[in-house]
Amino acid sequence: MSKTRYLAPLAVGALVIAGFSYRQANSRGTPGSLEFVGGPWLNVAGGRPIALASRTDHPTLIAFWTFGCSNCQANLAPYARLYAKYKPLGVELVAIHTPEMSHERRTEAVEEHIERFKIPYPVLVDNDNKNWNRWSVRYWPTLFLLDRKGRVVKKWEGELNYGRAQGEAEVARALDGLLTRR
Numbered sequence: 001m002s003k004t005r006y007l008a009p010l011a012v013g014a015l016v017i018a019g020f021s022y023r024q025a026n027s028r029g030t031p032g033s034l035e036f037v038g039g040p041w042l043n044v045a046g047g048r049p050i051a052l053a054s055r056t057d058h059p060t061l062i063a064f065w066t067f068g069c070s071n072c073q074a075n076l077a078p079y080a081r082l083y084a085k086y087k088p089l090g091v092e093l094v095a096i097h098t099p100e101m102s103h104e105r106r107t108e109a110v111e112e113h114i115e116r117f118k119i120p121y122p123v124l125v126d127n128d129n130k131n132w133n134r135w136s137v138r139y140w141p142t143l144f145l146l147d148r149k150g151r152v153v154k155k156w157e158g159e160l161n162y163g164r165a166q167g168e169a170e171v172a173r174a175l176d177g178l179l180t181r182r
Contacts, residue, residue, distance in 0.1 A: 036051070036094070037134065040124075041124055042110060058092065059146060061083075061092070063079055063094070063095045063143045064098055065140060066099050066100050066101075069140045073117070074159045076119065078161055078167070080118075082168065087121075091175060094123075095123045097124065098131065138157065143160070145171060145178075
């Protein structure tokens with residue numbers, strides 16, 4: 001009886017905290033509050049930064065990765081398919097390269113891997129982890145889907161298609177839903 005008396009409030013408290021954390025992670029602010037910082041930008045015309053504020057009225061995918069991560073590499077093919085399908089519909093995919101190891105910090109190495117992996121979408125180099133921290137990323141790879149107002153509507157941590165996971169299909173369905181709503 002005394003264990004129940006002490007454990008029940010702890011369990012309720014944990015659920016409340018978990019619910020708050022989930023709601024907070026899924027109610028991110030306006031595009032300006034989560035604007036990209038730092039650089040350099042690769043794979044963009046003239047190296048010009050992409051501003052989320054300029055993406056209003058268009059869904060955006062944001063992929064945190066690092067080239068030395070095998071899970072990140074496994075997501076490159078699904079990202080390329082999503083990009084090829086949805087870019088003509090106004091969807092942008094922005095990859096944010098946040099290095100895990102010191103050898104991944106060299107911009108030249110990132111450029112080499114962009115070429116090696118044939119990455120067609122913009123890449124922001126995040127060597128100081130500022131974007132990683134602003135977006136509260138915990139794992140490589142992590143993919144965010146933002147709606148037309150810049151709100152996070154989907155977050156996927158890990159490989160999109162690992163095992164029986166249907167992450168690529170889930171993201172495609174979410175994009176289809178966003179594109180049909182006005």
